[in-house]
Amino acid sequence: MSETLELVRETPLLQLSMQQAINRALGEILEHDDRALIFGEDVGVLGGVFRVTDGLQQRFGANRVFDTPLAESGILGTAIGLAMAGFHPIPEVQFDGFAYPAVNQIITQLARMNYRSRGRLPMPVTLRVPSFGGIRAPEHHGESLESLFAHVPGLKVVSPSNPQQAYHLLKHAASMPDPVIFMEPKARYWNKAAVDLADDQDSISLEGSVIARPGKHATLVAWGAMVSRCLQVAELAAEDGIELEVLDLRWLKPIDEAGLAASVSRTRRAIVVHEGPHTAGLGAEVAALVSQSCFDTLRAPVERVTGFDVPYPSGDLEDEYIPNIDRILFGVQRVLEYRRG
Amino acid sequence: MRTDIASTLHWQQHEPALDAGRAPVLLVHGFASSTALNWEATGWVRDLTAAGRRVLTVDLLGHGESSAPLETDVYAPSRLRAAVLEVLALAGIRVREAGNPATGVDLVGYSLGSRLAWELAAERPDLINRAVLGGMSAEDPLADFDLDAADRFLADASAIAHASTASLMTLMQLAPGANAPALLRLVAAIKAERFEPGASVPARPLLFVTGDRDVLATGTTQLAALAGGSEVLWLPARTHTNAVSSRAFKQAAIEFLGR
C-alpha cells in the first residue's frame, strides 16, 4: 500500500520565480491555517506591486486578504492586535523604506509583547518587507534594514536568497510563535529556479546558514541578493585558481554562529558582503563573531565589502553603491595577500 | 548655458540620438510661455531630436529661466532678435553654404516667437534656411493692450474693461512661472516697436501653421500671400492655446524642415 503511494507521488519540482514561490507559500499558509491573514498596501485587489499576493484575495476572500490605508504604523498596530486576539497575521510593508513609520510599533510593541506578558501574548507575526536595492527605484525603495531589526531583542530576521529558500523559509517563519521580519530581496523576485515543494524537514534545512558553494581559500558571507552576486564572484575567482566558499547566512537574527565558525575555520579567511551602509552594518557583527570563534586560525582580518555611509542613492547611482563584482574581488584580494607582520 | 548678453539669457542645445547631418533647429517660444512649456512639455524637443535634428532653445528675456529685468528698453523686439542671433553665434551656427544642408539654421516660432522668426528670416537670409511660423498674427495681439489698466489690476485688482487686455492678463496670471511685471515691460516695448509685416518680407521658404479656431492668430492667409510661395497648414478644431502640442503640427514642421 505504502509502496504504491510512493510510486504515484509526483516529484513536486517546479521552476518558479521568487515572487511565484512566495505567492505559492502564502496560498498554502492561508489554506492550512485558518487564523492566517494577509494585509497591507495594495496586496488585495491589485495583488501587490510585485504581484506577490496575486490572486490570493480572489481565492480566500477580502476578509483574509485585504488592503489597508497607506499607514504602516496602522498596519503593524493591526497585526499586533490581531495577534493578541489569536490570529496569525502576515502583514506586508510595501517597501523597506516605508517600514520607518512602523518602527515604533515594531520595537516597542511587536518585539516585546511576549516578554512583557510573560509569554501569555506571543506575537506570531510574519512581517514581509520587499527589501534591498537593485531595481532602479526612487528613494525609500532600496534600503537595508537588517542591522536595525537584528539589534532589537524579540525579533527574528531572515532573508532568502532564492525561490526554494523563499518558499520554505516563509512557511517556516509563519509557523513560528515569534515575530519574524521576512526580508525579500526584490532584485531577485524575477529570477526563476527549481523549487522542491516537498515539506521534508530532513532534506531542507530551515534553521541557520547554508553553504551555497564550497571552497577552501576564503569564505564570502552574504544574504539576500548578495548571495547570487557572491556566487558569480566565486565563479570568476575560480578562473584565477582561487576557490571561494559562499556562506548564505539566511538568518540574520539569530546568526548561525556555529555554521559561520565551521566555514571560516576551514577557509581561514572571511569577507562579509552586504548592501547596507558600512558603519554598524551587520557585517560588523559577523566580523566580531568570526574574530571570536576563529581568532587562532584566521590568516587575515575579516574584510567588509558594503554599501557606503550615505543615504541610499537614486537608481542611476545604485550600481556604484551596491557592492559589485570588482569591489568584492578587491576585498578577496586584500584578504588573500594579507601577511602578518 | 548663459550668454554674456547681459549674462542673463538661458539657452540650451539638445543633441539628437542619431544626427541626420542637417542644420540645427532653433525654437522661439511665445508670449508668457517658455522653452519648457512651449517646446518640452508639448513634445517638440523630443520629436525633433528623434528626427535627427540638433535643437537650440532659448528662453526670451523675461521668460522661463532667463532673467526678467524691470526696464522697458531691453525688451524691444529688435533687441530680442539681436540676443537670438548672439545665441546662434555662440552655438556655432555657420552662414548657409549652397549644397551643404548642415549649414545655416532652421527656425520654428510660435505666436510672438513667429513674429521674431519672420523678422529674422527677412533680415538674415544668409543664415536662415527655412522657418515654420505657428499661431502667427499679422497684427500684434499685444499692440492694443491697455497697460494702464493692467498696472492698476496688478496694484489693486481693479477690473479690466478692455476684453483682450483682460484675457491676456488672465493668461499671464495662469501661465506657470510667468512674471507679470516683466511681461508688462515687454508689452510696452512691443507697443513702441510694432510688427510691420510689409516692412521686410522673408524670401526664405515658410510654412504657416494655425489652428482653425485660433482667434488671436489672425491674418495667416494675408501673411502667406505677402511671402509668395509659402505654405499653410490649418489644424482642425485647434485654438491658439492647444495648437502647439498638435502632432499634425510637429509632423508637418519636421517634414517641411527636412526638405
Place this chain on the structure above:
Amino acid sequence: MAEISFPLPDLGEGLLEATVLEWLVKVGDQVERNQPFVEVETTKSSVELPSPIAGIVLTLHGEPGDVVLVDRPLITFAVADDSAGIVGTVPQEAAPKRRVRLSVVLDED
C-alpha cells in the same frame, strides 16, 4: 497579465481637470515607458503626457473633447505579470563582468 490604470496627474497650480485633445495611442497598442500617449489641454497650456510604464493599452478613458478629472482614470494598461511593480525596473540578467583579477601567492602551511 495584470491591469494597471493611471489617473490624470496633477498638472500643477491646482488645476482639477483637463480636456483630451488627441489620443496618441489606440487600444491594443504596445506602449513603451515614457512614450507620449495623450495630448491634453488645461486652461493654460496643452501638453503631451508620457506613459509611466510599458504595457498594452486596454482602455482609453474618454474621447477627444472630453473633460477628465485629476486623479480619475485616464488610461488602463495590461502589463506582463513579471514586469516590475509600480516603481522600479526588472534587473537585467547579464553575464558577470570583471576588471579585477586575483593575483596572490598562497603560502599554505
